[in-house]
Amino acid sequence: xxxxxxxxxxxxxxxxxxxxxxxxxxxxxxxxxxxxxxxxxxxxxxxxxxxxxxxxxxxxxxxxxxxxxxxxxxxxxxxxxxxxxxxxxxxxxxxxxxxxxxxxxxxxxxxxxxxxxxxxxxxxxxxxxxxxxxxxxxxxxxxxxxxxxxxxxxxxxxxxxxxxxxxxxxxxxxxxxxxxxxxxxxxxxxxxxxxxxxxxxxxxxxxxxxxxxxxxxxxxxxxxxxxxxxxxxxxxxxxxxxxxxxxxxxxxxxxxxxxxxxxxxxxxxxxxxxxxxxxxxxxxxxxxxxxxxxxxxxxxxxxxxxxxxxxxxxxxxxxxxxxxxxxxxxxxxxxxxxxxxxxxxxxxxxxxxxxxxxxxxxxxxxxx
Ligand code: KG4
Ligand code: ZN
Numbered sequence: 001x002x003x004x005x006x007x008x009x010x011x012x013x014x015x016x017x018x019x020x021x022x023x024x025x026x027x028x029x030x031x032x033x034x035x036x037x038x039x040x041x042x043x044x045x046x047x048x049x050x051x052x053x054x055x056x057x058x059x060x061x062x063x064x065x066x067x068x069x070x071x072x073x074x075x076x077x078x079x080x081x082x083x084x085x086x087x088x089x090x091x092x093x094x095x096x097x098x099x100x101x102x103x104x105x106x107x108x109x110x111x112x113x114x115x116x117x118x119x120x121x122x123x124x125x126x127x128x129x130x131x132x133x134x135x136x137x138x139x140x141x142x143x144x145x146x147x148x149x150x151x152x153x154x155x156x157x158x159x160x161x162x163x164x165x166x167x168x169x170x171x172x173x174x175x176x177x178x179x180x181x182x183x184x185x186x187x188x189x190x191x192x193x194x195x196x197x198x199x200x201x202x203x204x205x206x207x208x209x210x211x212x213x214x215x216x217x218x219x220x221x222x223x224x225x226x227x228x229x230x231x232x233x234x235x236x237x238x239x240x241x242x243x244x245x246x247x248x249x250x251x252x253x254x255x256x257x258x259x260x261x262x263x264x265x266x267x268x269x270x271x272x273x274x275x276x277x278x279x280x281x282x283x284x285x286x287x288x289x290x291x292x293x294x295x296x297x298x299x300x301x302x303x304x305x306x307x308x309x310x311x312x313x314x315x316x317x318x319x320x321x322x323x324x325x326x327x328x329x330x331x332x333x334x335x336x337x338x339x340x341x342x343x344x345x346x347x348x349x350x351x352x353x354x355x356x357x358x359x360x361x362x363x364x365x366x367x368x
Contacts, residue, residue: 004075004331007099008323009060011092012084012112013143014043015317016055020067021324026122027067029321031314032059041184042174049087056095063320074105078327081109082351083144089347097345108327109345112318113147113353116140116284117158118326119316120309132309137161137278139269141293142285142318143170143185146220146265148272149354155333160354161272162218165209169261169287172222176229176257180250190254191290197255199292204228204260208268218272225260229253262293270300282309289313 003023010017014037019029034051037043064071079096082089093109100107117138121131136151138158146169149158167175170187177186182193207224211217232253236245246253265287273281283297294310301308315321 005069005073006076006078006324006327007060007063007074008110008320008327009056009077009079009092009096010112010115010318010320010323011052011056011088012080012082013088013318014048014051015319016052016059016092017318017320017323018056018060018063019320019324020063020069021321021328022067022069024121024325024328026321026324027069028063028065029314029319030059030063030066031317031319038183041178043085045085045087048085049091052088052091056091060095060099071099071103074099074103076100076106076108076327076331077103078108078110078323080112080115080323081345082348083112084349086347086349089349093345093347097343101343107345108330110323110326111351111353113140113145113149113351114330115322115326116142117149117151117282117353118329119284119311119319119322120282121325121329122315122321123309123311130307132280132282132307134280135276135278136280136282137269137273137276138282138284139265139288140285141169141265141283141287143174143187144168145285146170146222146287147354148218148268150272150276150278155330158354160352161276162220162268164220164222166221166223167226169220169222169265170285172225172261173257173287173290175226179226179229179233180246180253182250185286187287187290190258191292193251193254194258194292195251195255197249197251197253199255199259201249201252202232202256204232204256206260206264206267208264218268220264220268222261222264225257229257258290258292261287262290262296265293266296266300269297270304270306273304273306278306280307280309284311284316286317289316 008019020027077100146164148162151158173187182189207221
């Protein structure tokens with residue numbers, strides 16, 4: 001029997017993405033990042049929906065063309081059904097529904113966060129180093145989420161160990177970048193400039209919210225960092241003095257901010273790895289594209305004898321290859337497949353990946 005060909009579609013935020021995968025092998029991945037939002041300093045939901053409407057057909061066509069696949073050859077259409085912006089999700093979902101229904105293909109709704117976690121399976125080098133094994137501890141750090149998840153076994157719903165109590169890690173980059181007069185999205189801007197700066201220029205706070213009692217939690221909090229940067233700049237002086245200060249020290253501030261965010265993410269990830277006895281770790285989501293964070297996490301993994309799986313940068317930020325990978329990994333899941341599924345699948349902007357009733361559990365350390 002020939003191996004199934006999957007078309008993946010991702011439109012949960014401001015990237016319009018499509019990809020094609022056959023039998024677990026990626027054949028194409030096309031991402032069109034919407035530039036309309038830069039003028040607004042953030043993603044405007046209605047603008048995103050309209051741009052997805054304009055881009056979805058050409059992006060899907062480009063993915064099929066690059067893969068050398070005809071629409072008739074598709075067995076499955078996999079689409080992000082949440083979490084994300086509802087209008088944006090609906091554009092991808094409606095397109096996927098119509099396509100799957102017309103072709104008689106299977107329609108599979110994918111959780112965006114499950115997609116981010118599956119992105120580690122796209123990597124050739126993860127195969128060379130052996131496949132990631134369970135239990136797998138995953139940190140998703142993106143513009144919308146910062147979640148630490150423990151996946152007990154393949155296919156089982158992961159347990160949420162910790163998450164941000166305010167801003168996501170990507171938001172921390174985006175909001176502090178804005179204070180430094182850098183364009184949206186701020187993460188790549190800060191990452192680029194930080195390479196020229198001194199991370200020890202200023203020590204910004206590394207907040208670790210408590211878990212009640214003495215125990216620290218695995219939760220994150222980044223809103224204090226944003227405030228600290230705001231106050232730091234306010235204390236410099238008037239607008240002219242601030243502009244001159246930024247001209248002189250923008251790269252240093254970028255490096256100091258990046259260091260604070262990366263250190264907290266890596267500390268929490270490896271603390272949880274120690275407590276749960278996890279040997280295999282995944283670092284995914286847009287923020288995982290950050291070079292300093294990747295280097296810091298790799299170094300810590302090496303020092304503690306753990307295997308760290310980080311996708312290449314283009315599979316960290318939103319893409320449809322990861323949606324194909326998630327659908328491929330769940331290809332044996334019992335689900336009401338068939339064209340009729342195309343009529344009933346709904347978008348769910350608030351979809352959560354973690355198993356119900358497992359919110360923020362700090363597991364008991366393993367017996368030694
Ligand atoms: O996963 P993603 O593409 O979209 C969401 O699901 O949110 O993540 C986007 C976030 C943005 O906040 C962006 O600033 C951040 O990831 N990001 C980065 C880098 N590239 C993207 N943050 C730090 N360094 C980067 N190189
Ligand atoms: Zn994402």
